[in-house]
Every structure is written in structure tokens, then in C-alpha cells.
């Protein structure tokens with residue numbers, strides 16, 4: 425079994441040092457996180473061990489059986505505690521409504537089991553965003569805003585015992601064997617460098633005497649963090665793909681002498697060019713964490729394959745094509761009990777992996793998280809006129825298969841007009857990019873779009889990069905999937 429992690433929590437954090445022991449709550453009722461309670465430390469250790477070593481299944485059928493029981497237990501125990509779901513008590517999962525982001529926000533107050541209102545949660549989360557102090561809690565719970573690119577922001581709500589559970593699962597899923605050994609019995613802590621646009625108590629749960637966890641705020645850019653990164657010499661670097669690519673550039677130039685044991689891409693699609701650049705600079709495979717406001721949905725296994733985290737999250741595929749190669753996930757997180765995530769339809773397109781992974785993990789193997797649903801571009805068929813989907817990976821593939829290597833680019837669809845930007849602003853790059861997109865349309869027998877040039881604007885470090893985006897589809901009533 426496992427050695428419990430000694431005093432995990434924020435004991436050594438500046439926030440914890442500032443906090444008076446006699447004053448766990450401030451006057452506005454927003455407490456500050458203290459050291460992790462013993463119960464939570466044990467919970468973290470138990471979930472780490474369970475996830476890493478115990479949850480093994482003979483085959484998919486045995487796993488499905490086990491998962492069905494877990495989901496049922498979750499529905500029986502936790503659904504009645506939420507006013508929204510009370511009326512659905514006793515019903516099977518398939519009878520519950522599919523929820524989208526708008527409904528989730530509109531019914532936030534009713535859907536959580538802690539009686540927290542959206543106003544209250546948003547106020548605390550926004551205050552943290554503004555002050556860049558992500559420590560304050562709401563009645564002992566962590567709240568945060570999603571890093572949504574556009575439109576409505578999501579809000580998440582996590583109780584302290586859920587934080588401990590999340591941290592245990594996260595460590596089990598991300599640490600290579602050598603770092604796991606060091607975490608459990610080593611003399612030195614595991615050093616983690618974490619880049620994101622916002623920190624959260626959720627992430628700092630990982631901080632302890634065993635884990636030297638440092639947050640690098642992307643609102644301040646990337647390059648200003650290099651000295652701290654070099655000083656820390658992290659074992660694990662976690663960052664959005666485009667930020668990792670920037671770090672890789674510095675490493676390749678000799679400006680970032682660090683030798684991490686694992687590199688993990690989060691929050692953005694890991695594109696082939698970035699992946700190659702990072703792997704070359706650091707000499708190792710890039711792993712991925714598929715984690716969003718709605719939960720911890722996927723991770724790269726030791727064999728380098730992305731798996732859905734189905735030991736904790738039930739995922740119904742909403743198939744996008746009749747060959748069942750791509751789907752939109754409908755998520756039920758049976759490990760979360762405060763903010764209930766039940767049949768939540770994500771806005772992502774996932775591509776299944778055709779060959780199973782040999783590692784033995786129960787979770788479905790995924791080839792790629794391709795992007796959001798509105799990263800799918802649409803063109804009418806040349807013969808039938810019905811709209812056909814061009815999935816992000818098809819478009820990326822078309823760009824990377826261009827005869828000459830192309831610079832960074834953006835494609836924005838506005839009906840039949842595709843606005844194109846190239847980073848070097850060169851006429852030749854623009855022509856090569858549009859030619860490869862024209863070939864893509866021809867290959868699928870589609871009416872080619874009208875190409876327009878737009879100036880290239882690099883994405884700020886703290887904004888999620890999206891190279892391909894459909895702002896508006898061509899007008900037609902018919903629709904078909906490629």
C-alpha cells in the first residue's frame with residue numbers, strides 16, 4: 425500500500441504563512457485554505473493508490489459492469505441532494521436531460537448540492553481573477569472560472585474533499601515511475617512548474633513538502649518566467665501547447681537549460697508542429713491532460729496514448745459520422761458530488777484511436793482532442809449542395825502536407841469566405857496555404873471557399889490559441905458529415 429503523504433496542503437505557501445491561525449475565515453465569509461486536513465491527506469493517498477495500482481480490469485465488459493455500478497451509486501446517493509435533479513431520483517442515467525453550458529449556468533444554483541448561488545460563486549472567482557490571489561475560498565469550497573475562449577465563462581465549484589480526490593488521481597495519472605518513487609520515499613520533493621492563465625486552490629492542493637509546485641501566471645507573459653524556471657529546475661512542466669512550444673524554442677536556443685522528466689500539454693489542442701518542436705527540444709514525448717471545468721477527462725498513459733479517464737467519468741459518445749470515427753462527449757462525472765456534472769455535452773470533437781492501446785488501461789483510447797465544435801469548417805458538396813464537415817485535423821493535415829513548410833497561420837470561416845492569416849505576411853506563404861486548402865476541398869468534392877487575406881495577430885500568452893475557427897457556416901438548410 426501507500427505511505428500517506430506527510431502534511432500535503434498549503435502549509436508552506438505564502439498564503440498560509442500570512443493567515444492567522446485564529447482567523448480561518450475573513451469577515452466576508454470567504455475562508456482561506458489551511459493545511460490539508462489529515463482526512464483529506466489520507467483521501468489523496470488512497471485515491472492515488474487506487475488510481476495507479478488498483479483499478480485494473482480484465483476486459484472492457486468487466487469494466488463496463490463496474491462503471492455501471494459506480495454510476496448507479498452516484499445517482500442514488502447524490503442526485504437527490506440537488507434541487508434540480510431531485511425529481512429525477514430513481515431514474516436511469518439515460519432518462520436524465522442532456523445539459524449544455526447555458527443550462528448549466530442558468531440552473532447553477534439548483535444543480536449544486538451545497539446551496540451556492542451563481543452570483544456568489546462568480547463574485548469570489550472574479551475577485552480572484554482581478555487580484556491574482558487565487559487562495560480565497562467560498563465556505564470552504566474552491567470556485568473558479570473556466571478559461572473559455574469566447575462567449576459565456578463556465579464556473580466550477582469543488583469541495584475540499586473533492587480537491588484531495590482530484591489531486592490523488594492527478595498525481596497517479598501524471599507522474600512517471602521515477603517521480604512517483606521520489607514522491608513516496610525520496611529525500612527531495614518533486615518539482616512542478618505550472619503555466620496557466622489562472623491559478624486555483626484546486627491546483628495548489630498538489631503543493632506540499634513532497635511537491636514543490638510553482639504557478640507561472642500567463643497574464644504576465646511567458647519569457648519573464650524563464651529565470652524562475654531555470655532556478656527551480658522542474659521535473660515536470662505543465663503548460664498549454666503553444667506555451668510549451670515557446671519554451672522549446674528557448675531550450676533549443678540554449679536560453680532555457682532545464683531537463684524535465686515529463687512535459688505535459690494542457691488547455692489547448694496539441695498541434696503536430698508544436699509537438700515536434702517540443703519533443704525535439706526536450707528529447708521526450710509530450711504527454712497530454714484533457715482537463716476542463718467539467719472535470720478531468722483524459723490523460724496520456726505510459727505507452728504514450730491518450731485515454732479517457734473513464735474510471736471516474738462516464739462518457740457517452742455522440743457520434744458525428746456513421747463510421748464512428750469522431751464524437752462529441754457527453755460527460756457524467758461520478759467522482760464529483762458538489763457541482764453535479766450529469767450528461768453534460770461538451771463542445772469538443774474527439775477522434776477515436778483505431779488500434780487499442782496495449783497498456784491495459786480501461787479508458788477508451790483517443791487519437792486526438794481535435795478542437796471545439798466550432799473549430800469544424802463547413803463547405804457545400806459540389807454536386808449535392810449539402811454542407812460537409814471538415815474537421816480540424818483534416819484542415820491541419822492539409823496545411824502540414826503543403827510542399828513547403830508554412831509559418832504559423834489562422835483560418836477563420838465566415839460563410840463561404842475563409843479569412844487567412846500567415847505569420848510572416850509573405851505572399852508566397854498565403855498562396856501556399858490557400859492552395860493546400862483548395863486541394864482539401866477538391867479531394868472531398870466540395871465547392872471551394874473564397875479566400876480573403878487578414879492580418880496576422882499572434883495570440884497573447886494568456887489567451888487560448890485557436891488556429892482554425894468557424895465564425896459562421898455557409899447558409900444552407902442541409903447538412904452532412906464528411
Ligand SMILES: [Zn+2]
Nearest residue numbers: 725729781783
Ligand atoms: Zn495506454
